Amino acid sequence: MPAILQRARPGQQLDGIRVGIVNNMPDKALLSTARQFLSVLDAASPEFRVYVSLFSVSAVPRGDAGRRHLADNSYQDMPQLMAADLDAVIVSGTEPRAADLRDEPYWPQLSGLFDWILRDGPPAAFSCLAAHAAVLHYDGIARRPLGAKRFGLFEHGKCAHDPLTARLPQSFKVAHSRWNELSPEALGEKGYRILTEAPEAGVELFVREGRNRLLFFQGHPEYDARSLGREYHRDVKRFLNGEREDYPDVPRHYFNATEKELLDRFRRRALRERHPSLIDHYPRLPDRLATGGSVAGAIYGAWLGPIAAAHKDAAPRFAGARHGA
Numbered sequence: 001m002p003a004i005l006q007r008a009r010p011g012q013q014l015d016g017i018r019v020g021i022v023n024n025m026p027d028k029a030l031l032s033t034a035r036q037f038l039s040v041l042d043a044a045s046p047e048f049r050v051y052v053s054l055f056s057v058s059a060v061p062r063g064d065a066g067r068r069h070l071a072d073n074s075y076q077d078m079p080q081l082m083a084a085d086l087d088a089v090i091v092s093g094t095e096p097r098a099a100d101l102r103d104e105p106y107w108p109q110l111s112g113l114f115d116w117i118l119r120d121g122p123p124a125a126f127s128c129l130a131a132h133a134a135v136l137h138y139d140g141i142a143r144r145p146l147g148a149k150r151f152g153l154f155e156h157g158k159c160a161h162d163p164l165t166a167r168l169p170q171s172f173k174v175a176h177s178r179w180n181e182l183s184p185e186a187l188g189e190k191g192y193r194i195l196t197e198a199p200e201a202g203v204e205l206f207v208r209e210g211r212n213r214l215l216f217f218q219g220h221p222e223y224d225a226r227s228l229g230r231e232y233h234r235d236v237k238r239f240l241n242g243e244r245e246d247y248p249d250v251p252r253h254y255f256n257a258t259e260k261e262l263l264d265r266f267r268r269r270a271l272r273e274r275h276p277s278l279i280d281h282y283p284r285l286p287d288r289l290a291t292g293g294s295v296a297g298a299i300y301g302a303w304l305g306p307i308a309a310a311h312k313d314a315a316p317r318f319a320g321a322r323h324g325a
Helices: 027-044 063-074 076-082 107-119 129-139 184-189 227-240 256-273 278-280 294-314
Strands: 017-022 050-055 088-090 122-129 146-160 171-182 196-198 205-208 214-216
Touching: 017 294, 027 050, 027 063, 027 122, 027 227, 027 294, 050 171, 050 214, 088 294, 122 129, 129 205, 129 214, 146 184, 146 227, 171 196, 171 227, 171 294, 227 278, 256 278
Parallel strands: 017 050, 017 088, 088 122, 122 214
Antiparallel strands: 146 171, 146 196, 205 214
């Protein structure tokens, strides 16, 4: 069934489960991130209804455009999230600035969110940097820097039997975009269970058992087919604008040979003629078709399905009116 986007209201009677998305992404990625997770929840819930509410951590630095976007799209803050009677929550990552995540300006609010989830909150899923921050806060597991950005579309496999991965094929692709990683040994020592991984990209999905099951993703199964290409274009633009000194590497296993040749040709020109206006000559590449989020949909469906079934068996919550997404 389509995921229904609405503003959370405590005590409202609904005929489905309530999922909150805490969107911490930078201003320009707020809209695409929300759309990606909504698409995943659509794919995850063919047999039950999901009502989605949007939240943000107010201490994440924002420009005027970002603040307007949050206001115009009914984002709510952390006290409202904690009072919303959610059945599950998804916490997105953001673009890190500090070497130590505890030095980020939003760390006190984010760690407060983590404490609430562990103590009183619903089952939760943490994406990329949010996963790194959560395991640091919960168990002192520090991420370690990579020599180069782990960026691309990598082949993954299952490494443990679990209901979350039962509907996944033996081999599947997941996008990664990060400068740091978590050690599988450190995760194992603290009792985390690794469910999927990639030879070239390391750990992807892992879980922590407790009062509620917590899911952690180092990669981005929620990414749509265009995400890595958009991110690469952004990084090239940053180089041309002087915001970074090194020219970015293309995402691995993403572009075909013809596309890569065009991009390599542009790179050579950019290194010779570095100027912000050169981005207007960035190669026009064929658009990529949406993938449908099958991997993310299967995992999130296996996670949310039992939650929906438990609510249906216990006490259905009937809505007086339905709101289209």
